[in-house]
Amino acid sequence: MTDPILTVDGVDSGYGEVQVLDDLSLTLGEGEIACLVGPNGAGKSTVLKTVFGMLEPWTGSVRLGDREIGGMAPEDIVRIGVGYVPQTENVFGSLTIDENLRMGGVARDGGLDEVVAELYDRFPILDDKRTANAKTLSGGQRQVLAFARALVMEPDVLLIDEPSAGLAPNTAKEVFDDVETVNDLGTSILMVEQNAREGLGISDRGFVLDQGTVKFEGEADSLLDDPEVSRLYLGGESRR
Ligand SMILES: Nc1ncnc2c1ncn2[C@@H]1O[C@H](COP(=O)(O)OP(=O)(O)OP(=O)(O)O)[C@@H](O)[C@H]1O
Numbered sequence: 384m385t386d387p388i389l390t391v392d393g394v395d396s397g398y399g400e401v402q403v404l405d406d407l408s409l410t411l412g413e414g415e416i417a418c419l420v421g422p423n424g425a426g427k428s429t430v431l432k433t434v435f436g437m438l439e440p441w442t443g444s445v446r447l448g449d450r451e452i453g454g455m456a457p458e459d460i461v462r463i464g465v466g467y468v469p470q471t472e473n474v475f476g477s478l479t480i481d482e483n484l485r486m487g488g489v490a491r492d493g494g495l496d497e498v499v500a501e502l503y504d505r506f507p508i509l510d511d512k513r514t515a516n517a518k519t520l521s522g523g524q525r526q527v528l529a530f531a532r533a534l535v536m537e538p539d540v541l542l543i544d545e546p547s548a549g550l551a552p553n554t555a556k557e558v559f560d561d562v563e564t565v566n567d568l569g570t571s572i573l574m575v576e577q578n579a580r581e582g583l584g585i586s587d588r589g590f591v592l593d594q595g596t597v598k599f600e601g602e603a604d605s606l607l608d609d610p611e612v613s614r615l616y617l618g619g620e621s622r623r
Contacts, residue, residue, distance in 0.1 A: 384588070385412035387448075388571045389434065389465075389540050394443035394453070396433040402441070403429045405595040411540065412587070416562065416572040418603060420579035421592035421616060427575040428470065430592070431542045434573070435467045436460045447540065462490050466538035470545045470575075473529035476518030480509050480528060483517050487532035495535070502531045505564070523554035527561055534565065541565065543574040547581065559585050579617050583607050591616050 389411040397403040403426045411417045419427045432438045434445055436457040445453035452460055457467070474483050484502060488495045503510035506527050512520065517528060526546055533541055546562055547555035555578065563585050566572050576582025583589045583603040591599040591612060599612050606612050613619065 384410070385414055387411065387446075388413040389573060390444070390446040391430065391434065392444045392446070394433060394445065395441040396429060396438050397441070398429075398438070403595050404433065406443070407592075407596055408443075409590050409597055409600065411571055411573050414566075414569070414571055415587040416566050416574065416585060417588040417590065418579075418582040418586040419573070419575045419590050419592055420577075420582060421598075423577075425592040426595040427592055428544055429595075431467065431544055431573070431575060435465060435542055458490065461536055461538075464536075464539035465542065466533035466536055466540070466570075467542045468529045468533050468544065468546070470548050474517040474520075474525050474532065477516060479514050479516055480520075481513045483528055483532050484509070484535055487535035490536060498535055498537060502534060505568075506531050506561075521554070522550050523558055526550070526558045530561060530565060534570070538570060540571045540573065543572060545575050545577055547576065547578045555581065580607065 387410045391407060391409050394404050394407045395402060407430065419430060421427055429438065433440055436455050440453040444451060447463060447465060484499050485495065488498065508524055509528060509531055517525065520528060543562065546558050550558060559581060562572060562574065574582060583606055586603040589601065589603040589606040590597050599606060
């Protein structure tokens with residue numbers, strides 16, 4: 384594995400009194416895509432919310448490189464290089480594509496025009512629709528806008544919650560291609576994906592969560608080839 388860029392170490396976390404994460408540890412290597420899979424309610428989204436500061440770890444540590452970020456506020460975490468794309472309602476429907484992108488950059492110190500122009504180059508579908516309201520976009524296009532909005536801050540690490548949720552298989556494939564493009568351009572990615580085989584298929588590493596803790600982890604290909612992981616978590620014996 385490459386050097387860790389994000390480390391979650393022995394974290395308990397949850398909502399109010401209700402514990403969801405139980406001694407959860409995982410590591411994202413620099414430049415990698417890592418995918419969290421597992422059953423509904425396992426705590427996958429809770430991991431992202433805890434890393435992004437929406438929930439405070441009750442115990443344990445969250446580190447960006449060597450820096451402790453556990454318990455920092457999201458607005459501070461975003462400034463030091465972590466972006467977050469929520470699963471739903473991740474764009475402002477009544478704002479234009481351009482306004483959505485610029486809102487993604489409110490915490491920037493400068494260079495907003497340049498980075499927005501680069502994003503239009505990279506995602507021509509957004510360029511074609513700059514002045515359209517985001518609610519006019521298709522599901523897949525909205526997901527691209529949500530990625531692009533997070534990229535305006537030029538994060539080192541992007542947290543993505545279920546990029547394929549609610550999308551038809553062909554559109555989901557295009558969105559996964561975009562996840563890979565973002566990664567190729569240098570952003571490390573920690574992704575939650577219900578569509579476990581497809582998510583692991585584009586990932587370097589995988590973590591299988593169940594009941595708030597990591598039950599299996601390893602190279603994504605090894606998890607896909609592991610009969611026990613397949614049987615328990617990937618919906619059967621079928622190989623890739
Ligand atoms: N805001 C909340 N308040 C209280 N409990 C919550 C809240 N959000 C999630 N939970 C609970 O935390 C547990 C883990 O939820 P989480 O969303 O992290 O699971 P998940 O693995 O992402 O599953 P899913 O695929 O269903 O989203 C579930 O039991 C859920 O009901």
